[in-house]
Amino acid sequence: MIVRGIRHLMRAWRGGELGLLGFSLALAVAIVTGIAGFSDRLSRNMEQQSHHFLAADRVLKTARTVPDEWIAEAKKRDLRTAVVASFRSMVYAGDAMQLASIKAVTDGYPLIGELGVSDVLFGMPQARTTGPQPGEMWLDSRLYALLNLQIGDTAAVGDKEFTAGRALISEPDQGGMNDMLAPRGMINYADLAATDVVQPGSLVTYRYLFAGTEQQLESYEVWLRPRLEDGQRWQGVRDGQPAMATTIKRAEGYLLLAASLGVALAGAAIALAARRYGERNTDNVAIMKALGASRKQVLIHYGTQLGLLCIGAIVVGGMGGQGLQWALFTSLKELLTVDVPGASWRPFMVGAVTAFGCTAVFAMPPVFRLSKVSPMRVLRRAGDDESAGLLVSALTGIGGIGLLMWWYSEDLLLSSAVLAAALVIGVLASVLVLYLISFARRVLINRSGSALRLALAAMYRRRFGNAFQVASFALSLMALTCLGLLRTSLLEDWQLQLPTDAPNHFLINIQPSEITPLSSFFDEHKLKDAGLFPMVRGRLTHIDQQKVSEIKDVDAESGSINRELNLSWAKDLPDDNQLLSGLWWSEIESENTDKIPVSIESELAEKLHIKLGTELEFNIGGQLLSAKVTSIRSLDWASMRPNFYFIFPPSTLDNYAGSYITSFYLPADQKALLGELLRQFPTFTLIEIDAVIQQMTLVVGQVSSAIGLVLILVVFCALLVGIANVQASLDSRLQENAILRTLGASKKLMISGLMIEFAAVGLLAGLLAAAGSNVALLGLQYWVLDMDVVFHGMVFIIAPLIGVVTMCLLAWISCRKLVNKPPLVVLRQTL
Amino acid sequence: MIRVNNLCKTVVTGGQQLDILKGISFEIKAGESVAIVGASGAGKSTLLGLLAGLDNASSGEIYLHDENISLMNEDERASLRARHVGFVFQSFQLLPGLTALENVMLPLELAGHRSPAAAAQVFLDKVGLKDRGAHYPRVLSGGEQQRVALARAFAVEPDILFADEPTGNLDEHTGQRIVDLLFELNSQSKTTLVLVTHEAGLAHRCERILVMHDGQLSEEPVSASTTL
Incomplete structure (x- = not known):
């Protein structure tokens, strides 16, 4: 049966009907796999980066040392561990002394991320993956200035003398305000006892760092939780840095939103292509049935074709998705300071399920309708009533899109918000377009020139198709504007928060x-x-x-x-x-x-x-x-x-x-001024935030670049929907145009009529998209992305403009051959 | 072979009830060739569609091969067609995406034939299109397309062949050759032939002529002149 199915598929493919459907499906899989893989890997990358802020995957924060048994247990689970003890103490150098924030670190520190050290005060940092050796102390450049020290001099903490080895420029886990209140001195944990400054009752914070696989960490956490006492805190990435956690959450929300919109758009394109596939096969089914094919045989025949097409689309689309991921990460290479984690199996599964889901939900309803085609069609073309089937397949399609989005984003609220907006705009668009077309035909038909009259007549003839076209194009435009607006507001939000001269x-x-x-x-x-x-x-x-x-x-x-x-x-x-x-x-x-x-x-x-x-x-x-x-x-x-x-x-x-x-x-090139400031005001405590800001800017930069790339993908999706839309009406247009040209209509007239029709569709879609995206965005900003609510008026000019230009371009590209084809050829084919 | 009792077909168009067939009864024996003639809109194609089980009658009975198709559902009727019925249409109705050979193979595949390609080739040879098997319908002339349709109709060796204006889209000369071929194949295979036509010449090559007029059917002697 499979061999026969492949043979049938090859035949159907040669016939040209399956091309658009297969292409839509493959592109959907490619985009879905691409976005899923990209966002999956990007969010893992972001999480990795944010692990840097902890210098570990998990941290146990406590005021006392923990039993050795706890560390042994972690090691038993193959977790890497390190200990950091932080306390305030005086650092002495000759006659000078200064209160410093001392950090004693074990050899493993930092488990994730790098220390930045320099041989020059306030110099460019060089990356180091371990802390100072025993007997060595790394000091903040400011501490050198305050103590009037040079690199290589001797400084003491408590009873222990150290060689001031290097200038400590940056630490992965330097985010906490408390850490920054005094300049940093970093020593090896092995020297801690020798300093004799940590006594019972001393104010010391111990941070036990752990790194390993998620599974190891989770199993350790299960073991550890019941043993934790009051005041001991188990921190994950998201607990470590409030600002960073918000950014990551926002980025995740954004990428999932893009993915959801991608699924919805791909679904619309597949539905359109499948509808055309069904329409073009109606006569074939009538013939097959007249020749004795049963409903079951028709279903098996077309079901097998679709199934095989689906598998082909998964393979081709999966490879395309890989290519897409590669392209995305290549363009982000400069921004990704941590190696991008490898591809996981999930995006492929997402792609495969999406392909089967889309086939079942969007492509199968036309096939079910096909199986009901009356064989009487071979004698009389008069109509199979499609309206009932259309409603069912529309509802199935909407339900399917909803389920896919939900499963895909794992966020009921997000997918519901997007779907609800899509539904509202769909229904509104349909009703509005039907009303407008009827109104325009009544009022304008006798007053307008032939091109406009032709366009109006064409729109009226295809009013239901046009309503669908406006609705789906409005939807894709809405997706675009939503993404565009969101990108703008995300960036504006950050830029407002972090202007270039933000205090550092x-x-x-x-x-x-x-x-x-x-x-x-x-x-x-x-x-x-x-x-x-x-x-x-x-x-x-x-x-x-x-x-x-x-x-x-x-x-x-x-x-x-x-x-x-x-x-x-x-x-x-x-x-x-x-x-x-x-x-x-x-x-x-x-x-x-x-x-x-x-x-x-x-x-x-x-x-x-x-x-x-x-x-x-x-x-x-x-x-x-x-x-x-x-x-x-x-x-x-x-x-x-x-x-x-x-x-x-x-x-x-x-x-x-x-x-x-x-x-x-303070601009980066005036860093030397800090030494002067501290010499003049030795009692001031200086906190350098610019390193923190730099890290935050990096993440924001990553997010906005990812957004830009995802935006391009959605443009492709929207274009595909547009092409499928035009393709869907191509057959009837071809015949109508042939007849009109036979009756003497000029090429110019035909083109004008076509352009007016498509421009009207683009204009309406643009206006609806502007309204819809504003509504959707308000909801998203308020509930999902936790941002300030802003109304965007400019969209009412930009979206219709994009709509008109895109639709006219699309009409020109896909319908040019329609006008240029000799009418005799068309009529002979359709007889 | 075919028995029709009091067959009625009523449709509602534009809110009005229209009686297309008004209680038709007749019988066609195995191996007979019968022409159904009548003016446009007389209900010829409707009758043909009902006889072939492509549509449901409003009332009355149709026995095809001694089976009452009025009591069958759509799939049972399709199965009956696959086993016993062949078709030739005015507009050929070849699948544009399939080659000539594949079009002929289609009913053989539907009937579960073991080697559809070989059988289809035999019939393509019979209709004189031995070398055109790999060609698509769009590159074939009208006459060639109808030959493919004939090969497709006879390939399953049907007991009954329904033909709806088989020469309607062809010029006179080509039409004549198609008709010759149709009757030649028909006599070879001893098929019962029911054809709808408005061409007197074609009708008179049949053994019996049934005339549709205003939803009623009457039989006309073959020798009598017919005004259509």
């Missing part, structure tokens, strides 16, 4: 007396700062008279309650903060308040179950402060400006020792 250095510990000299320093070197903010370090101890450590249902993961927080005071709401609920000071002054009012950041409030009116108690350097929450703010942590969880009214923190914080932008 923080200065902390500025005393009130130093404000004026600092301002002069900034002015003198033309540096721009983000303003000075007062800051008091304190710990939140009680929520509504209950000890924070005793509150059971408070999210224990919330690091903010286990460490000192930066408290600030301000007269006005900071520029980039937004008041979500409650009142700012100016509005509550009149009220008689016995407690100091405080404003809290919204995410922290949610984590700690703090509401308006909740009473809080802080411990600031041993002194207690009671306050009552009077407002809740949202703020943008990625703005690189000093931000605070808690803000108090002016003068309420006067009794507590405080300092100021600021952030400023």
Whole structure:
């Protein structure tokens, strides 16, 4: 049967009917496999990169060393491990001393990512995969400057002397603010005991790093979880870096969205091609039936053809998808600093299931209809009623697209949002087009020139086909505009957050007396700062008279309650903060308040179950402060400006020792200025954010490049739908044009009529796409991508323009031969 | 071979009921050749379609090969056609995507013939298209296409052959040659022939002539002159 099926398929292929269907199917598989493989590998790559921020796959954070048994257990599971102990300590060099943030690392550190070191202070980093050897200390360039040290000199931590080997420029896991408050000194873990600075009760943070396969890590986590005590935190990539986690989540959402849209578009193209395939085989089936073929035989005949075509499409499309992935990653090579992980089997499975799904859902309904064709057709062409079948296949198609999208994106909300928008635009488009065509025919038919009349007549004759054409083209245009808009808003969002002169250095510990000299320093070197903010370090101890450590249902993961927080005071709401609920000071002054009012950041409030009116108690350097929450703010942590969880009214923190914080932008070529700054203000703590920003920019760059490439794929999909659309009407157009030309219509008239018809389709589709994409985008921005909602007016000009130009181009390319073909040839063929 | 009792066909078009066949009864014996003649719109093709089981009658009975096809479903009728019925159409109805040989092979394959290609080639030889087997219908002339159709009709060696205006799309000379071929093959295979035509010459080569008029059927002597 297979051999016979292949023979039939070859015959049908030679006949030319299956070409478009096969091509659509193969392209769908190629795009789906390509996008799935690409996004699969890209998101794994992004995750790998984000593992760099942990310097591991998982991290166990604890204030005490853990039992040796825990590490032994990890090693038993073939996990690689390393330990990092961080603490503050004085570093001495001759007479100079400076408080530094010391990191003692074992030989394996970093498990993932690289350290950047240099033989020159503030120099270009060279990559190293291990930390300092015993007896050696690597110091931050600033620490060299502060201690007046040269590379190769001796420096001491506690009782142990070290050779200051290199300048430490970057660490993979340098993201945490706490780490940056003091300049870094890095030593080997083996020297830790000899320093004698870590005593019982010392404030040390241990980070146990683990790396291995997902399976090994998960099995270890299952073993470890029950053994964890309060205050010990098991961190994955997503817990490590809030800003990065959001970016990755956003990127994933975006790629899945693109993939879903790709599936929907490919489905539309296949449905169109299959419809044409069915139509072109109707007469054949009538003949076969007249010759004695049963329904079952017809079904088997065409089912086998489609099945074999599907397998062919999977093979060809799968290879195409591989090529596509290769092309995508080649163009991204410069951006991908980590090796791209190998292809997995999943994209191939996704491609295969998509091919079979699309065949079953889109190509089989016309075949089922074929099996019902009346053999009476051989004598009289009069109509098989297709309307009932059309509704069923439309519903099957929509359901199929929905299921594929859901399975593909593994996100019910995302796929529902896209599908709902597609449905709404489809129904709207159909109704609108049917109404408009009838209206235009009634009103314009007697007033217009022949070309317009011809176009109108043609549109009216094919009004249902045209409605479908507008709907599907609107859908593809909508997909394009959605992607385009989303890309723009993603980039704008990031660019707004990270303008080129975003502050890249923080200065902390500025005393009130130093404000004026600092301002002069900034002015003198033309540096721009983000303003000075007062800051008091304190710990939140009680929520509504209950000890924070005793509150059971408070999210224990919330690091903010286990460490000192930066408290600030301000007269006005900071520029980039937004008041979500409650009142700012100016509005509550009149009220008689016995407690100091405080404003809290919204995410922290949610984590700690703090509401308006909740009473809080802080411990600031041993002194207690009671306050009552009077407002809740949202703020943008990625703005690189000093931000605070808690803000108090002016003068309420006067009794507590405080300092100021600021952030400023320093171009890379002025790095040397930092040494001068620290010499002039030796008590300042400098935090270099530019390395962090660089890493974030890299990820944003990757995302936007991926978006650009995916956009091109979707353009191909949309074009395919357009071609299938035109192809679907080609037969009837060919005959109509032949008859019209026989009756004396000029070529020019025919072309004008054709162009007007297609331009109208493009225009309508464009307008609908603009409206639909705005609606869809609002939903996506709000629910899925967690971004600010923006309305895009320009799309109402751009999308119709794209629609008209594309449709006219398509009409010209695919219908030119239609006009040029001698009518006699056409008529002889159709007799 | 064919027995028709009180056959009626009514269709509704544009909200109006139209009686195409109004209670027709007749019988055709095995091996007979019968022409159904009548003006355009008299219901000739409808009758032919019903006889071949391509369509359902509104009422009445049709016995084909002693089987009541009025009681059969579509697939049973198709199976009956595959075993017993051949077809020749006015517009040839060759599948454009298949070569001449493949077109002839098609009914043989449907009937489960063991070596369809060889059998099809035999019939292509018989209709004088020995060397045209690899050609597609679009490169064949009208006469050649109808020869392929004849080869296709006779290849399954049917008991009954239905022909719908077999010369309708051909010039007189070519039509004549096709008719000669049709009757030659018919006499070789002893097939019952039912043909619909409006050509007097063709009708008179049949043993019997049935005239359709206003949904009614009457038999006319073969010798009588017919005004069509």
